[in-house]
Amino acid sequence: MFDNLGLIVSRLSEGLSTTVIAAVGGIALTVVLSLVAGLGMLSPVAVLRGISRTYVEFFRGTSEIVQLFWIFFALPALTGFQIVPLAAAILVLALNHGAYGGEIVRGAVQSVPRAQYEGALALSLSSRDRMLRVILPQALVEMLPPFNNLFIQLLKSTSLLSLVVVTEITFIANSLRAALPVSEQLTVYAVLLLMYLVLSLLITAGMRWLERRAAARLGRTRATPRINSRLHKEQAA
């Protein structure tokens, strides 16, 4: 049953770089779109709020697979223009997950106490400095755990790319299935699962590291800072 393990691992590994590029590219663009959409929804300018809200609702409320099919099949048919499959894939992944990320950013910014905003206002900081220097750095700590979830979801969504013939790991697994005896199929998909698991653990490790750094910048040392500091005060009192 494991006769072909070496072959299976090496064949699947050929798709690994595509999966990683799609995930990393998707994550990077997701972060940008999330910030733009999140801050856009909080803008004092009504038009920006409207555009951001429309973007979020549209991409959150429509099927990811259908969005993918649109860019791959409908868009070229309409415009005669075919984008590089991997680039199109990254774009769809980011547009979709950026819509969720926008809500994460908005929620985190709004969770920063109003007193911080007023403290910055009382020092005459400009609206740009208030956001970039005071509010966003504090909101960041709240954003990282939900972003961790979002990035893992994005990683798993890269498997959808097999449907539009991008040769990432799921696509290769499916083509191996056709070439191998039934008894080997278990191995193929077991290795495939493990690959996703390892990648997602890597994402979590990276995000945890960022969380610790962000918390340290706020002078917090533990994972549950608010509760801890209150306990601390009570013990000291």
Place this chain on the structure above:
Amino acid sequence: MIVFDGVEKRFGDTVVLSDLSFTVAPAEHVTLIGPSGSGKTTILRLLMCLDSVTRGTIRVAGQELTGDEKRSRQVRRRIGMVFQQFNLFPNMTVRGNLIEAPTRVLGLSKDEANARAVELLDLVGLREKIDEHPSRLSGGQQQRVAIARALAMRPDVLLLDEVTSALDPELVAGVLALLRDIGETTDITILCVTHEMGFARDFSHRVMMFDGGRVIEDAPPERLFTAPEQPRTQEFLKAVLGR
């Protein structure tokens, strides 16, 4: 320095201040007292342009507060405010808190702002805490940093809103001593809301008693605390002084 002229402030249907008029002279120390909800914080917030009036006018150093954002920024630059809950920025060290606005708003160089920060931390007795995070300081220390942060902007006017109310009793004296020191050594105009009547008595030149959105009594502390004229003032003082 500060002129309130027929000021009304309402939130929806609730009238918080009605037809309020008073003036504060340069370098004067005025304490606002009055029952909870009488509008003391609202007055300070109006001055800081955190809220705007619904009728009447407020002038600071001759400039009318119009609610226009550019004007508001000009006025805010001359005014420092210290909050009950400190409102230090947790994402910056003590140093960062002190140099942020002087460098970004006043355009000081890092070195100039740093020198100013060190000087002020000496004044508030916290020089060795310059690279600490605010969360590592006691409430009293945080409040002294917040006072230093407001002073770093060299304000003409300082607004103090119950700055000792959130502190443990043993930390109050240190903060009040610092404020007395600032009061004696600078000519900053100070408007202060406090329940510390002992402090109000020897710190302020004038005490204003608020009730129902108006000033009901306005007198030097010696007079107001020993021989209040209004029955409401008498009741209020009896309640807070516990006699």
